[in-house]
Every structure is written in structure tokens, then in C-alpha cells.
Amino acid sequence: MTVRSGHGLPPRPPPGPPALTQLRLPAFRAHRGTVLPLGPVTFFTGPSGSGKSSAVQAYEALALLGAGAAVGSAFPDPAGCVPEGAAADAQGRRGFRIGCTADGPAGPVRLDLAVQAEPEPRIVSERLTDADGRVLLATAPHDPRRRTVRAEWLTAGPAPGAREARVTRESLPDDLLGTALLPLRVAGRTDGQRRVLAAAEQVVLALRSVFPCEPRPDRMRAPVEPGDGRLRRGCENLAEVLHRTRADCARRHARLAAAARAGCAGPVRDVGVERLADGRVRAVLDRGAGASRRGTPLERLGDGELRYLALALVLLTGPRVLAVDQAVEVPGALQTLTVLADGFDRDLDARQARELAGLAALICAEGHMRLVGTAGEAVAGAVRGREGVTVVDLGP
Structure with missing residues (x-):
């Protein structure tokens, strides 16, 4: 090791x-x-x-x-x-x-x-x-x-x-x-x-x-009913959580939109939410001027893009938005949330993996979030040498 x-x-x-x-x-x-x-x-x-x-x-x-x-x-x-x-x-x-x-x-x-x-x-x-x-x-x-x-x-x-x-x-x-x-x-x-x-x-x-995060693209494409706004382990209610976070914190949402521009194919102006006639919501990528006014529904995205957006949202949000068991009797400033991400770079291309690993390093340097995950050499190489990042090689 x-x-x-x-x-x-x-x-x-x-x-x-x-x-x-x-x-x-x-x-x-x-x-x-x-x-x-x-x-x-x-x-x-x-x-x-x-x-x-x-x-x-x-x-x-x-x-x-x-x-x-x-x-x-x-x-x-x-x-x-x-x-x-x-x-x-x-x-x-x-x-x-x-x-x-x-x-x-x-x-x-x-x-x-x-x-x-x-x-x-x-x-x-x-x-x-x-x-x-x-x-x-x-x-x-x-x-x-x-x-x-x-x-x-x-x-x-x-x-x-x-x-x-x-x-x-x-x-x-x-x-x-x-x-x-x-x-x-x-x-x-x-x-x-x-x-x-x-x-x-x-x-x-x-x-x-601790929040174990295992984004399931096969469950993230369908519109969802509005709920408590807390992201579940499989991220199948991504659209519902985006609906909440977009209004809760403009600064964090702007960082998510920037992450989407860096990791998704084609032009991306924003990550939005549509409310359907039956009351359900679905997430869309706003492609900006000249694109369809309705944007690109997330259901049309590939597995890699969906996993990338889900993990970016997890990193840019907090325990109040994640389905995590916090000690309610302890102030949030005295707690650190740890995200567990087995297969952190699964389905991601090299560009997405580098962007997401860099975002993790920036967010976790702020002190109230930690990340423990498994990844390939592309991710390890992207962040190896950065302060606060530990790469453990379990090979022979």
C-alpha cells in the first residue's frame, strides 16, 4: 500500500x-x-x-x-x-x-x-x-x-x-x-x-x-413528486432537490451551474427545474440563447453527465439538504459531513473526473465537508499533490 x-x-x-x-x-x-x-x-x-x-x-x-x-x-x-x-x-x-x-x-x-x-x-x-x-x-x-x-x-x-x-x-x-x-x-x-x-x-x-452517495442514473431520469427536498442516497429525487436549492442559495446554485458548464456537453447557461401539469418536477439544462426554450431535460443526458451533476450537487450543498443522520443537539458549525462515494469516477470521462475532483478539493478545504471515495488513476492524478488531498494506493 x-x-x-x-x-x-x-x-x-x-x-x-x-x-x-x-x-x-x-x-x-x-x-x-x-x-x-x-x-x-x-x-x-x-x-x-x-x-x-x-x-x-x-x-x-x-x-x-x-x-x-x-x-x-x-x-x-x-x-x-x-x-x-x-x-x-x-x-x-x-x-x-x-x-x-x-x-x-x-x-x-x-x-x-x-x-x-x-x-x-x-x-x-x-x-x-x-x-x-x-x-x-x-x-x-x-x-x-x-x-x-x-x-x-x-x-x-x-x-x-x-x-x-x-x-x-x-x-x-x-x-x-x-x-x-x-x-x-x-x-x-x-x-x-x-x-x-x-x-x-x-x-x-x-x-x-455521513452521507453515502451512489447516484443511480437509471432512476434519475423520470420526473418526481415534490417531497421533503432532501437528496436520497441514489439521487433519484435530484430534480426535487434542485427545485429547493435553486431558491435557497443563489451563490451555491451559481457554482452548480458553473460546474455543469464545465462537465456537460454543449452550451449550458443554467440548471433549472420545470413543473409539469401533473404537479411533478423535472430538471433541465438551460442551453441559453438560440436553444429550445424548454432546455434539455436531464432524462436525455448520458449516465456520466447525470452522475457528474448529482455528485456536484452533493458537494455544493449541505446536511440540511442531504438525507443524513445529524446530531441535532450539536450546532452545525461543530460538525463535519463526510460524503462516501464508492466509484467516484464511474461513467465519467477524464475531463469530468478532473473537474469533479478539483471541486471536491476546493469544497473540502473549507472545513465542513470531507470526502472518502474510490477512484481510478485519472482522478488521483488530477488532485495528487494538492494540500488536504490524500491518495492511498491499495495496489501491491
């Missing part, structure tokens, strides 16, 4: 909105001992079968766990996550390991998980560690017949004359992330409890604000 960026490995950022700075895959699918640095913009490159997509899938699974999803929902195919050739123990159990580091005001905090995939999915071990290497939370199974784990978290420093710190012991469900449960169970009365809370909240906040 080779890591390239504008300044080597991503430096530790100053305290700011929590964000993941490292993804660890010690034993997950095809990965063995893989450590992936994450920057404001991160692209995984490499040949087919090198583990690019599985890295993005691991990130999304952690995000789901951080949002409170059960382990079976976060890993729909847990057996498929077990490294090939991993043997079962005497009880028929097999599993995998995964982890991450979240940086922010509490410093770099590590989260490491061991997940049993067979015979049923469960989190058999969880460890939360702070920047000083102190274990803040540790869990382990204590009775295989019960769907709980034994959890210990830091309560206070060692008592006078004692060597070990004082901890709280309690049983937690083995299908949920213990770190996500701590804010509801720790009072925060002692320094140790406050340390645990700060670390747990930082990890959960870094994980929760």
Missing part, C-alpha cells in the same frame, strides 16, 4: 469539528493489517480486488454503528466480512476486526472492535483509547448464553495507595456499539467520567454525519 498526498501523511489537524483521521482493517475481507490515513479528501486507488470498495463499506458500517444501528444492520453480510481462510473455533465462531481514530478537541481517540460473524453477529470486544493510551472503555463476553458483554469504563484515577484506576462495571447489549451508549450512562461527575464522555461523544459525532 502506498500513501501519497501534498504533504505526506495527513498532519494532525488543530482542534475542530470531530472527524475520522484513520481507518484500520486488521482483519476485514481481503485486508490484513491495513491502516488507511484519512484527510479532508481521500481517494483509494488500486486494481480490481485490492479492497477499495470494502474500505468504504467498512467506514459506512462504523457510521451506522455510531448512529445506533444494530451490528446486523451495519454488516448485512457479516460472514462476507470474515477474512478468507479464517478458521472457526471449536464452537463454530468466526469473525473480523475493524477500527478507526477520531480526532478533535479530545485529541486522537481510537475505537477498535472485534465482531463475531458466525454463528450470529455480535460485538464481542470493544476498546476506546485516548491520546495517552489510556483505555476508557473495554468490553468482553462473559456468558455466551446471554446477548450481553461485560463493560468497564473509567470512573476516576487510582485511589491513594492503589495502582489501578477505578472503573464502573455494567452489562451492555452485544449488538450495539458501547461507545454510542456511554453518553446515556455516564454521569460526568468525575474527571475520569468527563474524559470518557468527551472521547465517546467525539467518536460518535465523527461517525454520525
Whole structure:
């Protein structure tokens, strides 16, 4: 594995909105001992079968766990996550390991998980560690017949004359992330409890604000009914969201129109929306003077142009417009949205890929959006060397 960026490995950022700075895959699918640095913009490159997509899938699974999803929902195919050739123990159990580091005001905090995939999915071990290497939370199974784990978290420093710190012991469900449960169970009365809370909240906040984006051109062409104006994962309601964003922010819409001019064939003056007689809306490209007054409906565009426009819209909008689970109790300025884009450059030509990668670098440099995606060498080459961009080559 080779890591390239504008300044080597991503430096530790100053305290700011929590964000993941490292993804660890010690034993997950095809990965063995893989450590992936994450920057404001991160692209995984490499040949087919090198583990690019599985890295993005691991990130999304952690995000789901951080949002409170059960382990079976976060890993729909847990057996498929077990490294090939991993043997079962005497009880028929097999599993995998995964982890991450979240940086922010509490410093770099590590989260490491061991997940049993067979015979049923469960989190058999969880460890939360702070920047000083102190274990803040540790869990382990204590009775295989019960769907709980034994959890210990830091309560206070060692008592006078004692060597070990004082901890709280309690049983937690083995299908949920213990770190996500701590804010509801720790009072925060002692320094140790406050340390645990700060670390747990930082990890959960870094994980929760994630938008997996998989534009589906085959579903984006048909007119849509007006709805809540929040873009869905497959971007099939692109026209509805354009109808909202065009009125919400003229500056961002102007940037989207500029992106469309750079990435779509033929002249483009604007990206507009038509309301049809039946109340549905459809998106159109305004071709300007001399073109059809109705413009070119997006349904006539190719897959590459549709994916390009969808990803540009995602980058130029925000969590209020995306169907993302945000922590509503935390001000938006203290959160960072991470867009996951497996196949970032799928169906794009070289020009579109360069334009979109450059737009991602500009947007993410502003500090409130991050991008983690998989891409080919054309994208990696377009942004390699730019500050804040990390290119991780998963090839041999």
C-alpha cells in the first residue's frame, strides 16, 4: 500500500469539528493489517480486488454503528466480512476486526472492535483509547448464553495507595456499539467520567454525519413528486432537490451551474427545474440563447453527465439538504459531513473526473465537508499533490 498526498501523511489537524483521521482493517475481507490515513479528501486507488470498495463499506458500517444501528444492520453480510481462510473455533465462531481514530478537541481517540460473524453477529470486544493510551472503555463476553458483554469504563484515577484506576462495571447489549451508549450512562461527575464522555461523544459525532452517495442514473431520469427536498442516497429525487436549492442559495446554485458548464456537453447557461401539469418536477439544462426554450431535460443526458451533476450537487450543498443522520443537539458549525462515494469516477470521462475532483478539493478545504471515495488513476492524478488531498494506493 502506498500513501501519497501534498504533504505526506495527513498532519494532525488543530482542534475542530470531530472527524475520522484513520481507518484500520486488521482483519476485514481481503485486508490484513491495513491502516488507511484519512484527510479532508481521500481517494483509494488500486486494481480490481485490492479492497477499495470494502474500505468504504467498512467506514459506512462504523457510521451506522455510531448512529445506533444494530451490528446486523451495519454488516448485512457479516460472514462476507470474515477474512478468507479464517478458521472457526471449536464452537463454530468466526469473525473480523475493524477500527478507526477520531480526532478533535479530545485529541486522537481510537475505537477498535472485534465482531463475531458466525454463528450470529455480535460485538464481542470493544476498546476506546485516548491520546495517552489510556483505555476508557473495554468490553468482553462473559456468558455466551446471554446477548450481553461485560463493560468497564473509567470512573476516576487510582485511589491513594492503589495502582489501578477505578472503573464502573455494567452489562451492555452485544449488538450495539458501547461507545454510542456511554453518553446515556455516564454521569460526568468525575474527571475520569468527563474524559470518557468527551472521547465517546467525539467518536460518535465523527461517525454520525455521513452521507453515502451512489447516484443511480437509471432512476434519475423520470420526473418526481415534490417531497421533503432532501437528496436520497441514489439521487433519484435530484430534480426535487434542485427545485429547493435553486431558491435557497443563489451563490451555491451559481457554482452548480458553473460546474455543469464545465462537465456537460454543449452550451449550458443554467440548471433549472420545470413543473409539469401533473404537479411533478423535472430538471433541465438551460442551453441559453438560440436553444429550445424548454432546455434539455436531464432524462436525455448520458449516465456520466447525470452522475457528474448529482455528485456536484452533493458537494455544493449541505446536511440540511442531504438525507443524513445529524446530531441535532450539536450546532452545525461543530460538525463535519463526510460524503462516501464508492466509484467516484464511474461513467465519467477524464475531463469530468478532473473537474469533479478539483471541486471536491476546493469544497473540502473549507472545513465542513470531507470526502472518502474510490477512484481510478485519472482522478488521483488530477488532485495528487494538492494540500488536504490524500491518495492511498491499495495496489501491491
